[in-house]
Amino acid sequence: MRNSDNMNAIATLRPDYMGFIFYDKSPRYMGDDYAPDNMYHLPRSIQRTGVFVNDKEQKIAETIERYALNAVQLHGNESVALCKKVRQMGVEVIKAFQVDALFDFTLLDDYAEVCDYYLFDTKTIGYGGSGHKFDWNILNQYNNHKPIFLSGGISHEDVDSIKKLRHLNVYAVDINSKFETEPALKDVALVSAFVSKLRE
Numbered sequence: 713m714r715n716s717d718n719m720n721a722i723a724t725l726r727p728d729y730m731g732f733i734f735y736d737k738s739p740r741y742m743g744d745d746y747a748p749d750n751m752y753h754l755p756r757s758i759q760r761t762g763v764f765v766n767d768k769e770q771k772i773a774e775t776i777e778r779y780a781l782n783a784v785q786l787h788g789n790e791s792v793a794l795c796k797k798v799r800q801m802g803v804e805v806i807k808a809f810q811v812d813a814l815f816d817f818t819l820l821d822d823y824a825e826v827c828d829y830y831l832f833d834t835k836t837i838g839y840g841g842s843g844h845k846f847d848w849n850i851l852n853q854y855n856n857h858k859p860i861f862l863s864g865g866i867s868h869e870d871v872d873s874i875k876k877l878r879h880l881n882v883y884a885v886d887i888n889s890k891f892e893t894e895p896a897l898k899d900v901a902l903v904s905a906f907v908s909k910l911r912e
């Protein structure tokens with residue numbers, strides 16, 4: 713999210729998390745000097761989540777402080793050590809992994825102690841926001857030890873398929889580009905319909 717009115721409209725739908733992209737190569741980048749005031753008034757029930765790609769510890773720390781973030785989504789090749797340091801900053805850590813048929817789930821083991829959730833996104837040449845879905849059957853190889861964010865090209869047509877994933881430890885469903893009218897601007901009616909159907 714980036715546009716203040718759009719954020720407020722989406723906030724009325726009571727999402728558990730709201731994401732802000734601090735990756736300067738993304739079309740959803742918040743910019744170098746985004747006004748923190750736009751975010752402060754969001755309901756406390758919404759976890760303000762900063763999305764970072766291969767940033768340095770100091771930059772992440774400064775951004776957490778400036779925007780009073782509650783959670784950090786690390787969407788690049790961040791090390792276990794960095795995840796640990798970010799978690800010590802007092803935020804939830806959501807570590808993203810790009811999944812394809814060859815994904816090695818044993819890679820997760822080292823991250824188990826240093827993050828709160830794993831996020832499974834589709835493997836692409838970029839880092840995220842691709843709008844591409846991966847084959848969720850691959851997740852049958854996951855041991856479900858830690859709750860996950862399901863991500864990657866999820867659209868309003870996916871509700872029924874998501875509801876069939878009850879055997880997996882899905883904690884959150886992460887929606888992004890498939891609900892936009894333009895980058896960083898959500899279609900509120902589409903999100904509303906999706907959320908209602910998912911909560912049914």
Ligand SMILES: O=C(O)c1ccccc1N[C@@H]1O[C@H](COP(=O)(O)O)[C@@H](O)[C@H]1O
Nearest residue numbers: 738787839840841842843864865888889
């Ligand atoms: O959205 C972006 O531009 C982005 C850029 C870099 C890293 C992550 C990004 N977004 C995250 O990507 C996933 C999947 O998004 P999509 O549904 O495929 O568009 C999601 O977690 C976004 O937060």
